[in-house]
Amino acid sequence: MYCQQCQESRTPACTLGGACGKKKTVAGAQDRVLYSLSALAFRAKAADTSLEPCVLEALFATLTNVNFDEVRFGEYLSCITAHYNALPPAAGEPAFDAPAGLDTLSDVNTRSLFSLLLFGVKGLAAYYSHALVLGKSDDTVLPFIRDALASRFENLTIDQRTALVLDCGRHGVTVLALLDAANQTYGVPEITRVSTSTGVRPGILVTGHDLKDLALLLEATKNEGIDIYTHGEMLPAHAYPAFKKYPHLRGNYGGSWAEQVTDFAKFNGPVLFTTNCLVPPAPAYADKVFTTGAVGFPNCPHIDAGPDGSKDFSTLIAFARTCRPPEELGRPDLLTGCAHDAVLALAPKVIDLIKGGKIRRFVVMAGCDGRDKRRSYYTEFAKALPRDTIILTAGCAKYRYNALALGDIDGIPRVLDAGQCNDSYSLVVVALALADAFGCGVNDLPISYNIAWYEQKAVLVLLALLHLGVKNIMLGPSLPEFVSPDVLNVLVTTFGLQPSSTVAEDLVKLSCI
Template sequence: MSMFCFQCQEAAKGTGCTVRGVCGKTDNVANLQDLLIYALKGVSIYNLEAKKLGIKNEAADQFIMESLFATITNANFDKNAFVDRIKTALVLRGEVKEQLLKAGGKTEDNLHDAATWSADSVEEFMVKAEKAGVLSTENEDVRSLRELIIYGIKGMAAYAKHAYVLGYKEDSTLEFIQKALVATIDDSLSADDLVALTMETGKFGVNVMALLDKANTTTYGNPEITKVNIAVRNNPGILISGHDLKDMEALLKQTEGTGIDVYTHSEMLPANYYPAFKKYDHFVGNYGNAWWKQDKEFESFNGPILMTTNCLVPPKDSYKDRVYTTSVVGFEGLKHIETENGEKNFSAMIEHARKCQPPVEIERGEIVGGFAHNTVLSLADKVVGAVKSGAIKRFFVMAGCDGRMKSRDYYTEFAEQLPKDTVILTAGCAKYRYNKLELGDIGGIPRVLDAGQCNDSYSLAVIALKLKEVFELEDINELPISYNIAWYEQKAVIVLLALLYLGVKNIHLGPTLPAFLSPNVANVLVENFGIGGITDVEKDIQMFMGEALA
């Protein structure tokens, strides 16, 4: 095989991509991503020792965080970007080592190869990558646990990065990420040790999601119940996709008064819910659906598109010249907007937009959202009353990701067939499977409550914990809440681990269970947490509602 990657839900044949990623990444990019992770482990070895002596290297902390983010599925496909990151990692490793030794610190005599290897050329990188990939851990169960932890901290790094750009960070989270990286090359750790570390990863996942929630709401206000327009106007437009709200703010400021309209796409839809963005008259609404439909929707949009985070699909030549990337996103041949002195300049996109036709309208109407924890808790009396009266029998958490597989139609059918006395709590792009259905309401409470991006899954945990308190329950699993979550990439992994840390059991994942879970590790999750898959809609609804009656 020329590569091996099984970090996302669409891993080829349910086991792993071995020639080219289903996501579109080449074998070279996949292998360089593996080598970058290996290099980050080496940097972390020295950086953790330096921290013990009070040495803080913020450049190293930030680089490790951003580099993990860059390896998330559908974030960066640019081989040269990863070559540059690996070179930077080796330089940083040397700098941190020098700081450590100058401060009187010592290094072990038998340091792991991740802390000592060196190479200069791309060819040498490719040779080294063959020995540093996922399959270098021979024991299947240890490999499974190590990768589960790594994918969890990839998601954690993404959330930490979003908070960081808004001026919020927790050193303990960044230190844990590095601790976890080093643990995945520590052969002295047993499977039980790695299981414990997995739970600790969930703990820090809760912390980083709470931090990001604080960063977003403090900066832009609490999301409000909002009717989001999905039609278009007759002006040239710029489409912004991904998750980064700071980029959203900068783009709105720079396009104000230019005659250019701004539309959100996919996971940027929840930007429409924030008070700070509603003051912009040229902020029109949302265009299109989940990330995987962008090959058609970017075509019909006509104007420039800004990709702020992961969720990029390799672009078609027909619109490739209109796609701009920023932050950790990359694809060879696309124009990249860098941060300079803490700011980004979108003038090139604005000039480009002036020369483009307005978007082609693909639908009309509105989507209702903005049900983050602050909003839902303000309706707590109404919600609790509906539960106590029997008007609401059960809540279904259907958060997570969308994807290309035909089997994901399951989630549309599941939403359609749920009893009318149930409510869906959602976050992430999984909602596009049902957020435009006419599912009605229960006493004025919409049957689909959208908390926001996958980043906002924290809201669903806060809501559940508050309901547990209101109903005076000892166990969160006594609540009338079922979890039927669609997953795709690594941010969904950290959400899952966070829920497990909070004690949530009987979570069902689909459309398939992760390929990186070995049979034994999957059994541990089943036995300890009741993790399950999905079957067919009717059987699963009967199963969930049977639990409700039990």
């Protein structure tokens, strides 16, 4: 085992078991799937053949905290092998059965750049999967994923590998925009205050990111006497008009994925994982975890999609009826839905407040939450920001500060939550609109970037921001283990990427005070 794909990876890598709870055997199965995908991609590229869309789920399943089920990875490998055997051999192709870990790439910079590319592609596959189930596609995405995976076995220069990494950011922008449009299947998000109180009926808690799964479940439970609650990155679902028509969409329960061990035990009912982030369930609620899509855990019931995309939630619903209602957590209501359409509707007022000196700076604090104790930094940073600054956020990092009483500036909330991690695209749209209004470049705006990362979707979002020319991004709570000193130097000198340090120092570095 040699895994260093997430922020909590041990130094230099997890080798005996994952910090995420992944067993060494599961890590080996994931490595085998990823290696075989690259071998398949090498053959497919030589034959000028596109990869099958099924590879997206296999890639998605290898993200941190998605799938811990070794049996499922065996099924993915069988599928990949069948596609591989259906293609003609390619000149110079690698052995299909060979040591599979990324540590087999002996050159440290080659390994670093391919890791950065692979992890970005994993994020690309995850977001593209969400767009596809909502009917949106782009003909350039699967060919790029094929070429990116195949590059593992190609004799490329460092410059060529760097170009592939940056091209992943370009495709990231394409897919984030595609998913933004796909999500509007459920309407344009509206700024919405979401209740965190509980009702007297049994509930089902929906976590992850998949809006279609939530839509299917809401329709299936509308006359069942059960309340539906969102958790983690599903909070922004409350902002979509299509979901507001369901009175049994009760509210949001708990904090980010990092708090699930304590929150889920108090929910009392079943939890449906639609995507990441799953951690090995604690005994107090292990019998209540259901999975769907790419998610998997041994002995947890899995709900497959039918050929038409439908899902049978009857077992989940029947189980929920036997459970007690959720316990109150005593948390304040939360604001969400501040995506680009909603914020740009406020643009004239925002521009006037900027010109009048009442809004001096925006700070983008998007990204991931996690269990690292250093993440309390983001709570303290938000508290320390001057009252003439506004936080733009997306992703589960917001749970570090979205319940703070930070107030507003002439009616504009000081924390504007655009939504899920993929809605970081909304923040870019807002920034570009402001740059256009002020006739300047995006890096000339009074906007600072203090980003928290955890897993591979955050890697893709970072690459997308770099492609768009955003510079001087601060990243924390630690820099990726998989980035070599030489690659880091390129990111620093070219894009001004910088690590977070202390609240006091970073407030100055980011021109917040």
